[in-house]
Amino acid sequence: MKNIAILCSGGDVSGMNPALKHFVEYSIQKGLTPYFVYNGYEGLIDDDMKEASYSDVSGIINRGGTKIGSARSQRFREKKYRDIAKQNLDARGIDMLVAMGGDGSFKALDIFYKESGVRFCGIPATIDNDINGTDYSLGVDTALNIIKVSIDAIRDTASSFRRAFVIETMGRDCGYLALISHLTSGSELCLIPEVDYDLKKYEQEFKKQIKNGRRYFIAIVSEGIKQDSSEISEWFESVIGMESRVSILGHIQRGGNPSTYDRLMAYKLVNKAIDGLLDGNQMSVICYTKSGFEFKTIEEVTSKKKELDPELLSYLERF
Template identity: 75%
Template sequence: MDNNIAILCSGGDVSGMNPAVKHFVEYSIQKGLTPYFIYDGYEGLIDNNIEQATYADVAGIITKGGTKIGSARSKRFLEKKYRKIAKKNLDKHNINMLVVLGGDGSFRGLDIFYKEHGIKFCGIPSTIDNDINGTEYCLGVDTALNVIRSALDSIRDTASSFKRAFVIETMGRDCGYLALVSHLTSGSELCLIPEVPYNLELYVNEFKKQLHHGRRYFLAIVSEGIEQDTNEIAEWFEKEVGIEARVTVLGHIQRGGNPTSYDRLMGYKFVNYAIDALIMGEQESVICYDKNGFNLKSIDEVAGIKKDLDPELLQYLID
């Protein structure tokens, strides 16, 4: 039984999942394991949408965003009766090891599943929000940041041509990581994130002064988790600062696209450590990454704990 291992994706898709899925098949076979795909996340686990995977299944997918095996947010998996069905389906295929690409909610579900049925697992943090406690980097983040960078560079051209302020909304839920890093790497004039209180009145005189001295445009990057609506920020630019403003909501384009080299490499490494951990007997863990490299952490160290942004990055914003 211990020679069969499966992978599934849960929650929002990210670019980097396909490279990870590809290497999962290759590394599993290299280690003498038989790899299986669970399609459409926990929903597929409940519906027995499980198939043995081969090299042919992953040929050519490394350049594609999203995930070949699908993903889902499963309300059914929250119910004990459906988790029992999921366990029976795994037993049909003699699968006793799971690698799961997902986020906080996915890992909490796995923790319950393990405690009930003993299916050992290793989680790989995979969310562009980069909001999982215990890891400095989640799969898909680099591609998302590069998509945002490209969008900001294009918007800057139009903003300059028309003498406008552009308010660009990034994803991130209650975590401002994408907005903060994009602000620091794009040279935008304003950044608003949930982690830092702000008062727009403090910017009015300075922004007016900059317009008086020849500034032609402003770029404001805001995280979707701030209290104000993005359109209200645009109205503030027009009424208080005195410059025409437009809003761009980047939305789901941040989640897709050709995975960057870094996300491909991280997918490769995450999978290596996850499979090795399971082979070595780890029962329930999450592979995390920090300045000291890759390390295993328990669910209790990861799930349900709010992640704090890097104080060094926050200091640049506060200053």
């Protein structure tokens, strides 16, 4: 019987627990013994691993976050700690890993594979959806739905008080969350790192809209833009002439009950990852594109920054 382990690395996302549940179920179905690695690569180093069973994943499919914890490991950057991780895996006869995380996590495993021969498959899991080579990352759908609910709630108070609200989403240097939320919420302004902007070009139009009866504005901005959200809010007050507030959604975007779509994709991604390892894949990331599921190399997903869909960007530019 072969042994296989799963871990979470980097930021947690809703969808990890459904993935853990199916990992255990599908591994056993395929004749494998599943193991959990707790707290990411730190668990590999600290030997914080255990064989997983059905009871370990009972009742977790509706929970956000990850039951087995996650972490960003500085120690795993050092070879001496990677050697310890290899010894711990060998002691349990584990030679296959499934890792949920981002491109940094996959780079670390690429180095680990070349040193140790432990095969792995990466599952993109980040609400930022900023991993090159895949259109979808686990957790992004739930995050978008949380943002949607937040914007709809803020719109109620914005219209009641004749205010402009600047709503800041996560994303680091990727504006995906802000862009999709803008296109699906009917907001009046969207600012993302990928598109240069000049607030002056909005002044005349926004003042005209106020004169014609507009009671509020919703502006969605990504955390990676060149100005702070407070500066955008000040612009609404001092230039546009409307009282303004800032709402930074923050880590609320990473939690919550996983959406139906994230649960389904967790199921499919785990299936593909395990099947790929059993078919002999050595080191790959299972990606989802318009062509369907594809195994891609670490170099393909980490060699360059992800670019937003040109079609989606064209909608923003036309607006």
